[in-house]
Amino acid sequence: MTFPLGDAPEPSEAQDAASTDAAFTALLEDSVDDLYESAPCGYLSTLMDGTIAKINATLLGRLGLERRDVVGHQRFADLLTVGGKLYHETHFAPLLQMKGAISGIALEMKKADGGRIPVLVSSVVKHGGEGEPLLIRTTVFDACDRRAYEEELQRRKQEAERAHRQAEADRARLQEALAALQQSLLPASLPAVPGVETATYYHTAAPDRLGGDFYDLFALDGERWAFFLGDVCGKGPEAAAVTSLTRYTLRAAALHDPDPVTALTTLNTVLHERCTGGDPRYCTAIFGILTPDPETGRAAVEVASGGHPPALVIRADGGTDFLPTPGGLLVGALPEASFTSATTTLGPGDTLLLYTDGLTEARTGPDRAELYGDRALLDFVAGHAGASPQGMVEALTGLLESLGDGVDDDTALLAVGVPRTLASSRPATDHRR
Amino acid sequence: MDIRRRNNIQITGRPDGPTVVLAHGFGCDQNMWRLTVPALAEHYRVVLFDYVGSGGSDLSAWEETRYSVLSGYAQDVVDVCEELDLRHAVFVGHSVSAMAGVLAAHAAPERIGALVMVAPSPCYIDSDGYRGGFSAEDIDELLASLESNYLGWSATMAPVIMGNPERPELGEELTNSFCATDPDIARVFARTTFLTDSRDDLKTVTAPTLVLECAQDVIAPREVGAYVHAAIPGSTLVTLPATGHCPQLSAPEATNTAILDFLRSLR
Known part of the structure; x- marks a missing residue:
């Protein structure tokens, strides 16, 4: 692969181009397989019934699971908490069936050690040449920070609502007192x-x-x-x-x-x-x-x-x-x-x-x-x-x-x-x- | 009260055919039946509706007290049947709707002549000698899951637009949002769905009944299908080669075949 830097590169420029080429080649050695396995997010592919056919090392590591226990044995919903499973069945799966894609759904996954990881899940259905659905591709992003942030937001919102209600009540009481005082004048x-x-x-x-x-x-x-x-x-x-x-x-x-x-x-x-x-x-x-x-x-x-x-x-x-x-x-x-x-x-x-x-x-x-x-x-x-x-x-x-x-x-x-x-x-x- | 508008009633299929009412469960709306309607439409008059609080229903008609109990949803079914003056209609209910149908058939037996229960469960929580599949803590977790998702969705998901089979141009928007509900309403519906124990109501069923269960359903496991079948004398149990809780979407052909076989057997 060449890297076009100009029509007629000077010798020094050619040298630069060569070193850039080398760096780029090294980059390409990051194989597609390795990119899949070690991507900074979880990947998994399932059959249309949810059976896991492929899962990357990132996700397995995050969940503490062994590939042999998962592939062919578990369905995507099995990796979720019970609440997540119910949500998956009543909302996620019907939407995915209907639309062929769904993104940014907040779910929780179970770890082998019993812990939980909040995640954001996106799925897309891959279709065959005849348009028939073949499999579901899913990406899983860690959402620990985001969930904590959301909870904080929700807590603050509830606090603000409480304060607002209190302020309204105080204001109403004050109005009432003012009106009574005004009447006395x-x-x-x-x-x-x-x-x-x-x-x-x-x-x-x-x-x-x-x-x-x-x-x-x-x-x-x-x-x-x-x-x-x-x-x-x-x-x-x-x-x-x-x-x-x-x-x-x-x-x-x-x-x-x-x-x-x-x-x-x-x-x-x-x-x-x-x-x-x-x-x-x-x-x-x-x-x-x-x-x-x-x-x-x-x-x-x-x-x-x-x-x-x-x-x-x-x-x-x-x-x-x-x-x-x-x-x-x-x-x-x-x-x-x-x-x-x-x-x-x-x-x-x-x-x-x-x-x-x-x-x-x-x-x-x-x-x-x-x-x-x-x-x-x-x-x-x-x-x-x-x-x-x-x-x-x-x-x-x-x-x-x-x-x-x-x-x-x-x-x-x-x-x-x-x-x-x-x-x-x-x-x-x-x-x- | 305009029940047609309140419950977003849609009527399709053969006008002079026997009437089949399709009722959605917790989570989505009448679009859950989009793969079922074409199979029934040739010979049957198909009635679709949304429970108040779901889909294209009139949200202003929603009241927490009414919809905190299953009988509130059953009353929606009876209201729809009365509005259309249905006699001996076949009621097809998915998930929690199957039990709403049982209550409605008991309340208005002349209106509902047969029941199809798709992935039903009369009780989701385990108790002595009964396996519903869930603990009370599991259900709390679902409610938390709903909360966290609506937090993300409420700002971006517009109120559900009208589901109208006659206007396919609405289809795209509709499929984006058909599972989105007002978070407060969804919370109440979820609690009613998963915390109600209506096992005793199964005894009241006298109408011919088809029980459809999925081979693998985390929400309504096989034990529950067997329980419902055993509790309703004379009922037919069909196990669909389907995974998940929505066989009408994941295995539409098998689901439609089972429903049509049952409908033909009624004549």
Whole structure:
């Protein structure tokens, strides 16, 4: 055999070629027989009924068997463990019969000393000139490492599945706890106020986070009701703790002295006391007193605000304006805070709307670069003048939904209004989601 | 419930001929009978189906509780017979299916008029004075073997496509995958097959019965064939010159001849 290295090799190249030739010849002395017998994998050939006709030394050595005990005496399935035998009969053999070839099947072989070797088996049927099946050729690869690897993978997979299930359960428990806590920060429902209709909406920006917005409405005596709505700075458990403190402080303060400025001043003292130190916490809030007059069918309102966006008053005739409470500072930020109050009276068809900045600071526009803003809100509610508090909250809910993911903060709404006809007071409508 | 779709029922052969139902055993599906169908088709109406969980059956109909007992598989047989309103059909069951046929014939004797039991075993595990061929540990080893193979197969083997004799172009794909089953389903079927002892049910057989055993079968050894033959009075035992557990594939001519001889003897 020659080894073509070029058309006219130089003498030195010819010498190289000669030595390559010699190496190649030596290689060829690795006879086909020896290649079969000592191949790095097991070979065996069986008759169609599985009787072993030929088997290489590699496989015999691996199994610790003698050729004379195997050839002509044993079938391929006899070399397998019982489980492997069953698998062979129910899957391997039918597939091989059907297809004429099968590859990469994981089986276990029995060693003479009782040990087992995991192997990967491939078989192919050799056909005669007439297409009749003559014999089955099988290769056997040692799969010890692979099997160990697979078992490790399977173990890890099971571990991961267990951890995943645990994490899901923990998450569900946490959600449940958060939901219960969130509920404790808001009234389950608002009490009925004679001659007045109320409606609320509450939405947390992230379902698994506690919101920082809050509202409430409750009776002070038979004639007056207090209400408030606000926003604690921050989110999460720390904010929730401040929200809780705020809610119960305002409730207690209002029962002691229902003056709105006094109530906010008390809250300021409490929050500032609590939050001196490394974790300043404050809030914005509007606090108000509602006094319906059964004689006139109107309701007097006095509100005070601490750093909160001003309430909107929407008149039945379409006149709409903010109810300014200038100069109100953030509640809890400074040791001394001054708040101012404002009053108005709601006639039939008039509505007072309290809201948090989740609505006015919702992002709009193609790039979500603009804020919805006070002016747009004023125009929107003016367009719904005359609507009941429930109708107003429903319209605003629709607006918030249309803003989609532009609403990236918590949002709370509280609408208080006098119905157009004084038929009866209607229960509060609660639009939480 | 659409039983035809659920059990992937296929009907072929002579429409006005006596009906022969061919039922596959554990491991594969109705394609196990591909060499049997041509021999029967000339004179018989041949009904093929897959047990729920196997082959082209509706996997969504599979329930672990139902298919953890042999009677669940027998109910599939009865459902198929009722769906086709079969009367005195000949039921040919391979391996575990032979015993499902015994239960079905007992439950619906008017539907199944004769039984052919191919490589049957009423009990695979040895017990006092009975040799089934296996110990309980052996069966655990099989289950482990199934696990290790499905680990390798599950990612690459697509769900089994529909077996449809009328569409031979599906044949290639079909032969690649006809033995592949969802690993969870295969585990349940294997447990039911190899851990059930239904020797007592053999006494209930009253229909003419042919028992076909293989000369060399590691799954159902000769002793088991003799046991089944002895337990069913009047049954015929034929030992096929076949090796392995699937004589309908490894010795199709002898298997077909034995079945046809039996069918002719019924007239």
